[in-house]
Amino acid sequence: xxxxxxxxxxHREGYALYPGFxxxxxxxxxxxxxxxIAAGNTLASHDKSRLEMEPGQSPEGRLIRRLYxxxxxxxxxxxxxxxxxxxxxxxxxxxxxxxxxxSKINMKPPRIGSVVEWHxxxxxxxxxxxxxVSILFYLDDASVENGCLQVIPRRHLGxxxxxxxxxxxxxxxxxxxxxxxxxxxxxxxxxxxxMHCMTPHSSVTNTSDQSRRTLILSYRxxxxxxxxxxxxxxxxxxxxxxVRGQYAAAARFTESRxxxxxxxTKIASLYELQEQARAAEHRG
Ligand SMILES: O=C(O)CCC(=O)C(=O)O
Numbered sequence: 494x495x496x497x498x499x500x501x502x503x504h505r506e507g508y509a510l511y512p513g514f515x516x517x518x519x520x521x522x523x524x525x526x527x528x529x530i531a532a533g534n535t536l537a538s539h540d541k542s543r544l545e546m547e548p549g550q551s552p553e554g555r556l557i558r559r560l561y562x563x564x565x566x567x568x569x570x571x572x573x574x575x576x577x578x579x580x581x582x583x584x585x586x587x588x589x590x591x592x593x594x595x596s597k598i599n600m601k602p603p604r605i606g607s608v609v610e611w612h613x614x615x616x617x618x619x620x621x622x623x624x625x626v627s628i629l630f631y632l633d634d635a636s637v638e639n640g641c642l643q644v645i646p647r648r649h650l651g652x653x654x655x656x657x658x659x660x661x662x663x664x665x666x667x668x669x670x671x672x673x674x675x676x677x678x679x680x681x682x683x684x685x686x687x688m689h690c691m692t693p694h695s696s697v698t699n700t701s702d703q704s705r706r707t708l709i710l711s712y713r714x715x716x717x718x719x720x721x722x723x724x725x726x727x728x729x730x731x732x733x734x735x736v737r738g739q740y741a742a743a744a745r746f747t748e749s750r751x752x753x754x755x756x757x758t759k760i761a762s763l764y765e766l767q768e769q770a771r772a773a774e775h776r777g
Pocket of ligand 1: 599609640641642694695696706710763
């Protein structure tokens with residue numbers, strides 16, 4: 494459970510750090526699962542429904558950048574997402590009625606691990622209010638060198654930043670980001686970061702020889718209903734489930750303006766979308 498000062502910190506700064514949330518035994522079990530899941534996949538031949546490989550490696554390369562929906566597919570990850578210990582914390586942030594939204598694991602392998610550019614999570618899946626949290630579990634020690642998460646504190650209370658250019662959603666902030674405000678969140682394996690869905694965040698390429706595997710879960714209050722915005726919104730909601738309390742009988746609206754992501758092409762992931770946006774910027 495969060496202490497009162499931790500809760501106050503979350504609401505004021507837009508994130509809360511929880512060191513030692515996972516025990517060494519839990520971390521070891523999740524890492525062992527990752528080894529099993531990763532086995533046998535190469536860039537040339539892999540299960541595209543379950544994972545995404547790092548580009549820029551040889552066809553035999555085995556470096557994975559993302560696992561999709563581990564809490565749907567693998568029991569230990571599912572159990573963590575349903576655990577009372579975690580949901581008690583989420584309830585403190587969002588109230589008693591809770592929807593699990595999605596899960597993923599960003600693998601950030603040594604020397605290659607892809608960059609994640611500045612974005613606010615709510616830009617990807619508009620909701621009727623802001624009661625949604627992304628929870629990042631460091632499964633390895635995370636430092637500036639291996640690309641720990643960085644956030645812009647206190648920006649979650651403002652309006653949504655622009656994530657568009659040419660009328661299309663680009664999956665990254667397209668206005669100027671004041672990087673002097675960026676705060677790297679380093680932490681030992683087992684540290685968990687609870688991050689408000691409006692907190693701008695990013696992470697750089699892993700330049701070290703240590704991987705930085707991070708499990709990410711997202712939850713929302715049951716009355717934070719998704720705004721329909723085309724085919725991408727239904728795929729974003731494919732893994733929803735009620736994990737505590739009850740479904741809400743009504744949506745709660747807190748926003749007078751909700752930007753809608755309009756996609757130029759169908760994309761597989763944030764990485765792909767941000768890569769396309771970078772390529773378009775370079776072409777001018
Ligand atoms: O893995 C990271 O460093 C950030 C992840 C993230 O923001 C995302 O995958 O949406």
